[in-house]
Amino acid sequence: MHILITGGAGFIGSHLCDRLLEDGHNVVVLDNLVTGSLDNIAHITQDKNFRFINQNVAEYIDLQDPVDAVMHFASPASPSQTAPNGYLQLPIQTLKAGALGTLNALGVAKKYNSIFMLASTSEVYGDPLVHPQTEDYWGNVNPIGPRSVYDEAKRFAEALTMAYHRTHNVKTRIVRIFNTYGPRMAIDDGRVVPNFICQALRNDPLTIYGDGSQTRSFCYVSDLIDGIILLLNSDITSPTNIGNPHEITILEFAQTINRLINNPAGTILENNRTQGDPEQRKPNITKANQMLSWHPKVKLEKGLAETISFFKNQLDD
């Protein structure tokens, strides 16, 4: 297949490129490198089946050749209040990537009768009142809060995707991606995984916002990519959760990282939680399990070891 990946130079997008190239596909990446990085794709830029276009997805996409699939993964995605590339620092770009970007990417899919996959997010559930979240839960999102630039952009993108499916018969896939971690997360991403690992590698105490009792569930990136490929090749039009339901408190998570890195500095609690940061979020993956025979395989300690190794190299460079 010939596949267009918007945001293909990002954390998840670049892993997707690797897998699709390995599987013998032809990959075109469109990325403006605002949150993605050429480092993530440096090892494949010379591949004869790979092409890179430096462009903002919010601008009209003029491909030279038809594609069989369009995978729209371009968007800032970190909720960090301080990271330079978090969506709170890029509010209007994030809204545009979700609305104009999805419109442009759908336009390509419609033109070439391609499969269209939207990278959606567990953030469409907002601060959920239902646990764990199934795909039919409508969510609890503040439409006017600071985080709405991401949450509402993705909800809009889902609505637009379904409208193109219903109106133009575009073959759509919507993956709702839950917390994912692994090599190529941006070191200044501001999310808990790079933060904790970098602090631990520097033998600093790990900073926990709140009392550490809030839970998260982390999916290793190779498991996510498995799910995405299965979904792409399925005929499931409606949204599908892909994430790891194994729940862990932030405190336990910090302690695990400290143990793996032999960091003696422990943890330190800070009061100021991020506004709108959900207390708990955990996918119900029954749908992916039943319809795609998918389930996450990589154990947390194994995934963390790979990720730690990546950040170690980054810090040594």
Place this chain on the structure above:
Amino acid sequence: MHILITGGAGFIGSHLCDRLLEDGHNVVVLDNLVTGSLDNIAHITQDKNFRFINQNVAEYIDLQDPVDAVMHFASPASPSQTAPNGYLQLPIQTLKAGALGTLNALGVAKKYNSIFMLASTSEVYGDPLVHPQTEDYWGNVNPIGPRSVYDEAKRFAEALTMAYHRTHNVKTRIVRIFNTYGPRMAIDDGRVVPNFICQALRNDPLTIYGDGSQTRSFCYVSDLIDGIILLLNSDITSPTNIGNPHEITILEFAQTINRLINNPAGTILENNRTQGDPEQRKPNITKANQMLSWHPKVKLEKGLAETISFFKNQLDD
């Protein structure tokens, strides 16, 4: 003031034009007449303070002169499943009016440092789990249902409006408009008010979908316009409900119309409710009341009499 009104040839937009012209302002209407009509503005097109631009708000807006306020009222708005101009028949246009239209209108406001008002809707509350709805209720919206083309477009528009306020200091107003009725509703609009009145004027029985126990609250258009003008002149950045909290069952409403028109044909119940049609929706207007000293004044029977008179003329033409 010089004021741009997108959707100014629509039901609410055209009443807004009338009021603003009466108040001595200069009005530019931008409308592509997909759901609006030249009939609604025929009486003001020769006014020296009025100008009409036939354009889709989803395309770049190139005004010749600066404006002091931009009021973005353009969108299909009828949830009817059958009306030709309902948003279910115009799904992608509706999504574009909400996203690209709001972006373009905000662009004008940013360029000229104008006040920006977004016409939002009670539909951002979806099928609410809280009654009556206050502005801080986050809503219960299905992001992928057929009605999401309107609901999510308006939620996105609110998020974008707040982002322009936070990022570019645009002076924003967001009015969440609840059910409104009055002269100039489109006769084929498919909503309950034109449907009932036209059936009654033809001495047909009024068709009620469901058992008639679902409630609605209807605001007369002049009350809405009062609220909009007060909000425009306020400094309330965050969303403000404008609607009539007087609740009535659909059955009572039908009976009132039959009585006013002396229609002996009564009512007839149909089983098929519209998918996603909320069971109940009623504004909490404490904010508008306290901060704008606004409250609806027009009694239902008075407002209905005006509206009936309008539809009578339409049917006689």
